[in-house]
Every structure is written in structure tokens, then in C-alpha cells.
């Protein structure tokens with residue numbers, strides 16, 4: 099049954115019952131990361147799961163757990179930058195053992211969530227994530243992708259898009275910002291085969307909720323790549339998290355799809371797309387790129403790139419129809 | 425000298441979940457959201473998106489209702505105003521409310 103917004107609101111009156119992450123956290127005004135968390139935990143709770151949360155080091159972790167405060171009201175663990183998936187693997191296994199020995203009721207429904215940034219996922223946490231999936235832990239790993247090491251002041255990561263301006267790959271006269279492509283993390287995760295992997299965007303709550311629900315119902319590991327605008331370092335207004343997310347989807351920059359045990363499904367197919375420039379232009383992180391003399395050339399290249407990726411997705415969807423790996 | 429690891433005193437205790445509520449992020453606010461009730465259709469979008477759980481709703485009736493803002497925590501990002509389909513939320517400079 100799809101999760102309904104009014105139902106959600108009735109369950110979680112903000113002051114009465116909280117979603118698991120509460121007020122007083124110190125993320126920047128308008129940061130999308132807490133919205134990603136809200137969307138995920140709300141669905142889990144609504145469906146009768148008790149969330150258990152692990153975070154990787156990063157903005158979300160640092161800003162929600164400043165000693166002697168915590169913004170979490172659900173069981174929470176932080177270990178290090180690189181091992182959130184390994185940590186949650188242990189928690190999930192411990193819960194199984196406790197159930198076996200009768201220490202916690204058999205029918206208790208837990209939702210084990212990891213929330214980790216792109217640095218903690220594409221780069222330093224990649225092998226721990228791979229291990230978690232390969233061992234088959236029933237954990238929902240939610241990547242909040244703000245496309246850079248933001249907590250340490252906007253350094254380039256494996257997720258930073260081509261042409262973006264960061265402190266470690268600045269746009270200059272010679273080099274147009276980051277020259278490499280953004281890693282395709284969903285493909286890397288989907289390569290583990292017995293896994294549910296999907297992209298999500300806060301600009302499409304129903305699609306987001308449905309994917310979390312699917313992940314909760316799946317009997318193995320899941321991975322949700324949630325687009326998560328960093329209003330601070332993407333240099334957009336504080337109010338822009340949703341509108342930028344929307345543009346990302348509408349320009350093919352962030353296609354909404356899933357790979358369920360090898361079967362591709364594009365979950366949203368906009369009838370009309372906007373040119374990529376509409377996504378790039380409002381963001382200050384692309385401003386140095388756009389003011390270079392060769393900007394048009396680079397933009398055309400990037401446009402072709404997103405077009406090709408979209409076509410490839412449609413082909414994969416067609417080719418894998420019904421062909422579950424297991 | 426401690427005899428073993430069990431003798432190490434436990435440190436870094438946070439004695440209450442959600443203790444961050446003691447830290448009022450509302451003091452960060454530069455712009456203040458104002459609700460124009462006549463325009464509000466109680467769609468709950470603002471409530472869904474607010475990154476700081478600062479939208480106050482009343483969910484006692486059949487359908488939940490938007491009531492206002494929790495200015496103790498609202499950071500004034502303006503996202504609620506941006507997602508509001510009926511433009512029922514207006515962002516005003518905090519300086520206009522200085523005497524409160």
C-alpha cells in the first residue's frame with residue numbers, strides 16, 4: 099500500500115511524536131540531508147518498523163551529535179568515516195543473535211539504516227559497503243549525495259560532477275574544475291547482484307517513499323542513492339533544495355530508477371526534458387565553468403553524456419525485463 | 425594505574441535522547457516565515473519538507489491542519505515558502521520583529 103502524506107502527518111505531529119531526528123540539529127538552514135532522513139524514517143515507522151541508525155562521519159553526523167547534545171531519538175551509532183556499513187552489519191547480526199537467545203522479542207521489526215555522505219560511500223566507505231552487501235545483511239544504506247566532502251569545506255569526491263568548482267579541483271584558466279566523470283555508484287552497487295538499488299529525490303516524495311518501502315520489504319541489502327543538495331557549497335539560495343532536485347530529475351542529470359536483483363526499472367519518465375544548462379545555471383558551483391570561453395563546448399559534452407546515459411537506462415530496462423538474477 | 429579496560433570510567437555520556445532541543449536554532453534566523461491562513465490549503469508540503477521540524481500542525485481532526493511555525497527552531501531557510509503550492513507563506517526580514 100502506498101504511503102500517504104496525510105496519513106504520515108497524522109502519525110507524526112511534529113511536537114507530539116518525532117520521526118527519530120528532532121529539532122536543534124545544526125545542519126545549515128535549508129540543507130537537504132535531514133529531509134532525506136525524515137523521508138526514510140517516516141516510512142519505516144509508519145509501516146511499523148523501529149529504525150536503528152548508523153551514520154558515517156560527515157555533515158549529518160557532525161551536526162546532529164554535537165556533545166553534549168544529540169538530535170536522535172532512535173538507537174544510533176557512529177563509528178568512523180569509512181565503516182558505517184560494517185558497523186551496521188554488526189548491529190544487524192547482533193539483533194539476530196539477541197532474538198535467537200530470546201533477549202528481544204522474535205516479532206520485533208527493526209529497520210537498520212545507514213546514512214552516509216558521498217565521500218563516505220563512493221570513496222572511503224566503498225569496501226565496507228561492498229562487504230555489507232556481499233554478506234547479505236538486511237540493511238538499508240541511504241546515501242545522501244551532496245557531491246563533495248562538504249563537512250570539511252567542499253573538497254572534490256568521486257561523486258563531484260564534471261566541471262564543478264571545489265577547493266581541491268578549482269576552476270581556473272587551464273583546468274575547468276573537476277575533469278573526471280562522476281562515478282556511477284548505483285551500477286557499482288547493482289553489480290553485487292542480490293541487492294535492491296535505487297536512486298531517489300526529495301522532489302518526488304511518492305517515488306522516494308515507494309523505494310524505501312520496497313527496501314524494507316526486500317529480504318536482502320538495499321541501497322538508496324538520494325540526491326541531497328548542499329545549499330552552502332552548491333551556492334544556491336537556502337530555499338532551493340527542492341527546486342534544484344526537481345531540475346536534476348527534469349534534465350536527466352539524476353534519473354529516477356531502480357535495479358532490483360538485476361532488473362532495471364525507470365520509475366519516472368518525464369514526458370519532456372529540460373536542457374541540462376537549466377540545472378547548471380542556477381548553481382554557483384558551476385559559475386566559474388560557465389564563464390570560461392570554452393563553456394559551450396563543455397556544456398554540449400555534458401548534455402550528450404546525460405542523453406547517452408538516459409538512452410542506456412531505457413535499453414537496460416527493456417533488456418532485463420523479468421530477468422531477476424536470483 | 426588502571427588494572428584493566430573495565431576500570432576506565434565511561435565518558436561522553438549524553439543523558440537524554442533528542443537533547444539537541446535545548447539548543448534553539450531559531451536564533452540563526454534572518455528571514456521569518458509568516459503564514460497567510462486564508463491562502464493555506466493544508467496540503468502538508470511545508471511540514472513534509474521543513475529540514476528543522478519547525479512546522480506546527482494539528483493532527484487531532486479528520487485531516488491534519490497547518491497551524492504555524494515553531495520559531496524556537498525555524499532557521500528561516502524559506503524552503504516551506506518555496507514548496508507551498510498556494511504561496512501561503514511569506515518570508516519577512518527578522519528585523520521587522522525585533523521588539524518581540
Ligand SMILES: Cc1ncc(C[n+]2csc(CCOP(=O)(O)OP(=O)(O)O)c2C)c(N)n1
Nearest residue numbers: 155156157179215216217218246247248249
Ligand atoms: C579517515 C578519515 N579521514 C578524514 C576525515 C575528515 N572528514 C570528516 S567528514 C569528511 C567529509 C565527509 O564527506 P561526505 O562523506 O561526502 O559527507 P558530507 O560532509 O559531504 O555530508 C572528512 C574528509 C575523517 N573523519 N576520517
Ligand code: SF4
Nearest residue numbers: 126129157328329330
Ligand atoms: S555544508 Fe552543505 S551538506 Fe553540510 S550542512 Fe551545510 S548545506 Fe548541508
Ligand code: SF4
Nearest residue numbers: 464465467468470508
Ligand atoms: S505548503 Fe502552503 S498550503 Fe500547504 S500546508 Fe503549508 S502553508 Fe498550507
Ligand code: SF4
Nearest residue numbers: 474498499501502504
Ligand atoms: S523557513 Fe525553513 S526552517 Fe523555517 S519553517 Fe520554513 S522550512 Fe522550516
Ligand SMILES: [Mg+2]
Nearest residue numbers: 215216246248
Ligand atoms: Mg558529501
